[in-house]
Amino acid sequence: MQKRQTRIPRPVAKPPAEPLKDLNGRKRKEPSSAAAAPAPAAKRAAVAREVPQEDPTWEDLVAEGDSAVQCLSHKLSLKKRDTVTTVRELTLAYIKRLRALGWHLHAMCERLQSGNVALDRTVKAEANARAANKKEFLDRMAVMSAHVESLKESLEAAERECQESAEAKEALRSQLSKAAAAEDSSRAQCEQLEAQAASTADQMQELRQQVARVDELHQQATKYCAQLQEYNGRLQSDTQSASERLKAIQEERTASTEEAARLRGTLSAMDAQLTAAQAAAEASEAARLRSSAEASSLQAELHQARTERSSLAEALAAASGELARYREATGRSLDSLEAERSSAAALATRSKAQSEMNTSLADRLAFAEEARRVAEQLASARQTEVTALKRRLKAAEKAQAIAEQRSQEGELVRRQLHNTILTLKGNIRVFCRVRPVGPADKASADRLESGGPVMVFPQPGETSDGCLELTTPNGNKSSFTFDKVFGPTASQAEVFEEVSQLVQSALDGYKVCIFAYGQTGSGKTFTTLGTPENMGLIPRAVEQLFTSATQLEASQGWSFQMKASMLEVYNEEIKDLLGKGPPAGKKHTVSHSDKTGCTTVSYLEAVDCREPACVAALLQQAARQRAVGATAANERSSRSHMVFTLSVCGLRSADGQQLNGVLNLIDLAGSERLKASGASGERLRETQAINKSLSALGDVITALGNKDASHIPYRNSKLTWLLQPCLGGDAKMLMVANVAPTAAAAAESLCSLRFAAKVNATHIGTARRAVSYAK
Numbered sequence: 154m155q156k157r158q159t160r161i162p163r164p165v166a167k168p169p170a171e172p173l174k175d176l177n178g179r180k181r182k183e184p185s186s187a188a189a190a191p192a193p194a195a196k197r198a199a200v201a202r203e204v205p206q207e208d209p210t211w212e213d214l215v216a217e218g219d220s221a222v223q224c225l226s227h228k229l230s231l232k233k234r235d236t237v238t239t240v241r242e243l244t245l246a247y248i249k250r251l252r253a254l255g256w257h258l259h260a261m262c263e264r265l266q267s268g269n270v271a272l273d274r275t276v277k278a279e280a281n282a283r284a285a286n287k288k289e290f291l292d293r294m295a296v297m298s299a300h301v302e303s304l305k306e307s308l309e310a311a312e313r314e315c316q317e318s319a320e321a322k323e324a325l326r327s328q329l330s331k332a333a334a335a336e337d338s339s340r341a342q343c344e345q346l347e348a349q350a351a352s353t354a355d356q357m358q359e360l361r362q363q364v365a366r367v368d369e370l371h372q373q374a375t376k377y378c379a380q381l382q383e384y385n386g387r388l389q390s391d392t393q394s395a396s397e398r399l400k401a402i403q404e405e406r407t408a409s410t411e412e413a414a415r416l417r418g419t420l421s422a423m424d425a426q427l428t429a430a431q432a433a434a435e436a437s438e439a440a441r442l443r444s445s446a447e448a449s450s451l452q453a454e455l456h457q458a459r460t461e462r463s464s465l466a467e468a469l470a471a472a473s474g475e476l477a478r479y480r481e482a483t484g485r486s487l488d489s490l491e492a493e494r495s496s497a498a499a500l501a502t503r504s505k506a507q508s509e510m511n512t513s514l515a516d517r518l519a520f521a522e523e524a525r526r527v528a529e530q531l532a533s534a535r536q537t538e539v540t541a542l543k544r545r546l547k548a549a550e551k552a553q554a555i556a557e558q559r560s561q562e563g564e565l566v567r568r569q570l571h572n573t574i575l576t577l578k579g580n581i582r583v584f585c586r587v588r589p590v591g592p593a594d595k596a597s598a599d600r601l602e603s604g605g606p607v608m609v610f611p612q613p614g615e616t617s618d619g620c621l622e623l624t625t626p627n628g629n630k631s632s633f634t635f636d637k638v639f640g641p642t643a644s645q646a647e648v649f650e651e652v653s654q655l656v657q658s659a660l661d662g663y664k665v666c667i668f669a670y671g672q673t674g675s676g677k678t679f680t681t682l683g684t685p686e687n688m689g690l691i692p693r694a695v696e697q698l699f700t701s702a703t704q705l706e707a708s709q710g711w712s713f714q715m716k717a718s719m720l721e722v723y724n725e726e727i728k729d730l731l732g733k734g735p736p737a738g739k740k741h742t743v744s745h746s747d748k749t750g751c752t753t754v755s756y757l758e759a760v761d762c763r764e765p766a767c768v769a770a771l772l773q774q775a776a777r778q779r780a781v782g783a784t785a786a787n788e789r790s791s792r793s794h795m796v797f798t799l800s801v802c803g804l805r806s807a808d809g810q811q812l813n814g815v816l817n818l819i820d821l822a823g824s825e826r827l828k829a830s831g832a833s834g835e836r837l838r839e840t841q842a843i844n845k846s847l848s849a850l851g852d853v854i855t856a857l858g859n860k861d862a863s864h865i866p867y868r869n870s871k872l873t874w875l876l877q878p879c880l881g882g883d884a885k886m887l888m889v890a891n892v893a894p895t896a897a898a899a900a901e902s903l904c905s906l907r908f909a910a911k912v913n914a915t916h917i918g919t920a921r922r923a924v925s926y927a928k
């Protein structure tokens with residue numbers, strides 16, 4: 154900083170101070186430093202005379218003060234040998250000197266005072282200036298602070314923005330890595346779940362077999378049980394009937410025994426009667442003998458005896474008769490008794506036999522009961538086992554269902570993540586599909602002369618499912634990476650599954666374009682249209698869109714209107730495949746409005762479609778109309794680009810939301826090189842037109858990927874011109890590069906794969922939905 158010199162106003166002019174003299178009046182010799190003391194005053198006087206207007210500086214005054222003080226320090230030095238006169242002179246000189254000094258000091262004081270006043274003024278002015286400066290400084294500081302504050306704020310905002318963008322970037326990166334990790338993990342989970350599902354399925358199979366075995370055993374046991382029960386029932390009824398019969402026999406026996414006892418009693422009574430009759434007969438005989446002995450004597454008595462005898466004879470006769478009767482009766486009774494006895498014996502034998510039989514039956518019954526009990530125990534054990542197995546089967550089925558559901562969910566999550574990754578990656582995707590070796594190819598057409606495969610593609614379930622390696626017959630290997638590679642075994646459903654999310658986007662208001670690209674006979678038409686038994690992308694996509702639209706109509710109050718149109722571009726000429734075409738002398742023309750962003754083809758029929766069957770009929774109609782010709786490469790080769798367009802207009806009346814999605818499926822004409830096609834004449838012209846339009850398509854895609862491109866060459870071909878709204882930043886695009894696996898087609902396949910790789914390397918921004926709200 155520059156040193157400020159304060160100028161002090163010049164004091165009132167006073168006679169200059171006399172030079173200091175010693176007391177002898179001589180000019181005293183001053184010490185070297187003091188000698189210079191009075192000089193500045195003289196010098197200043199000289200200077201002041203030279204520059205009278207200039208005030209002494211503060212430094213000058215200080216110097217003067219210093220020199221005055223130095224003068225004061227000079228003492229009167231008197232010596233003893235000095236005379237009185239000398240002393241007087243010296244004293245006078247000293248007094249003079251002191252007076253001069255006093256005056257000088259006074260003048261200096263005055264000057265100092267005025268200097269002080271000036272200094273005060275200066276200080277005040279300085280203070281004012283400083284205050285003004287300070288104020289200005291403070292103002293400036295305030296402005297600066299405000300500026301700094303605003304800078305700070307903008308810096309902070311910038312920092313925040315930076316941080317946010319860094320965070321967003323980081324989040325995006327982490328989202329990407331998470332998504333990739335999640336995809337990996339969900340894929341791993343899927344695999345795990347699939348493995349689990351497979352092992353569960355195996356377990357289920359085993360369990361089912363076990364259950365079947367146990368069921369069989371159970372059935373056998375049940376059958377055996379039923380047989381045993383039946384047998385038991387039979388035995389019980391047998392036993393019961395035998396018991397009844399035994400009881401009847403026993404009753405019969407009791408009755409017989411009673412009868413026998415009664416008969417025995419009758420017999421004994423008759424025996425007694427007989428004995429009595431015999432005794433009586435004997436007595437009568439004895440009496441007769443006595444009578445006969447006394448006959449002579451007893452004639453009267455004889456007569457009496459004869460009467461008596463005749464009566465006795467009669468009685469005897471009667472008795473004999475009775476005896477005979479009795480004998481007869483007794484004989485009969487004995488016979489019946491014998492018969493009864495034998496019958497009783499037989500009955501007893503039978504009863505014994507029945508008892509024995511009963512015992513054996515009871516034993517058998519007990520055994521059967523035991524067997525039944527064991528069988529029942531076995532059956533209940535089996536039943537418990539069966540129940541447990543059924544429970545396990547149910548649990549296993551549930552686990553399998555859960556595993557399957559998880560697997561499906563995992564697959565869904567994988568797909569969604571995959572879709573997110575692809576969306577983040579950009580809106581053009583490339584799939585490659587390798588067709589199988591067909592009947593028209595030789596048996597080992599997919600092998601090189603060396604025996605190696607022409608193409609190495611991912612096997613089902615492989616994680617690196619986007620890589621493909623092609624070896625040409627001259628041994629050159631080329632590797633390609635796409636979003637997905639489908640091998641020859643991939644089904645139409647598998648291909649569609651990967652595309653379904655993209656197709657669904659049309660219903661969400663996106664413009665979707667799916668191209669099938671490849672050489673003639675590589676499977677483009679098979680991929681896009683397919684066959685009635687093996688439907689391709691178009692019928693499947695239409696079916697999905699109709700199903701989803703119906704669901705949305707039912708669940709969210711949407712109403713959709715779908716219109717289909719089909720055309721082919723042949724030799725750069727448009728042909729309507731559904732309508733009658735333009736009136737005579739007119740042509741289909743393409744017009745594009747930059748204002749609305751719409752492209753229209755004149756005289757093109759757009760058919761209202763209400764169900765998939767309607768589209769199927771349209772496809773058949775179009776297939777009949779499509780121009781096909783013969784080339785050296787393929788007998789029925791499509792020589793035109795076929796464009797199927799389904800426009801989807803959705804309206805939700807609840808909030809007036811409108812969606813305008815478009816699904817374009819394009820079966821491109823064969824991409825073979827001019828030389829390889831062997832075409833000439835009309836076919837040569839066709840091939841040239843096809844190649845021109847295909848390279849125009851490539852140019853449009855490349856330009857879309859080039860951020861610096863100011864112009865997209867849509868107009869270079871009819872195909873790109875009419876597809877303009879669906880080719881670009883607002884659309885989602887998919888190219889399916891179809892290739893044949895044969896060695897003969899390797900060179901063409903290489904060209905197709907290079908084209909597809911170029912498309913795959915293009916990065917097109919994120920698509921936008923065409924959504925609007927009705928006023």
Ligand SMILES: Nc1ncnc2c1ncn2[C@@H]1O[C@H](COP(=O)(O)OP(=O)(O)OP(=O)(O)O)[C@@H](O)[C@H]1O
Nearest residue numbers: 588589673674675676677678679787789790791823
């Ligand atoms: N993935 C596949 N599975 C089974 N057969 C297929 C497959 N791809 C193609 N083919 C069969 O190969 C033959 C040629 O296929 P396609 O007609 O689709 O070829 P292209 O590329 O459309 O030919 P062009 O250019 O002549 O239309 C057909 O018979 C078709 O059925």
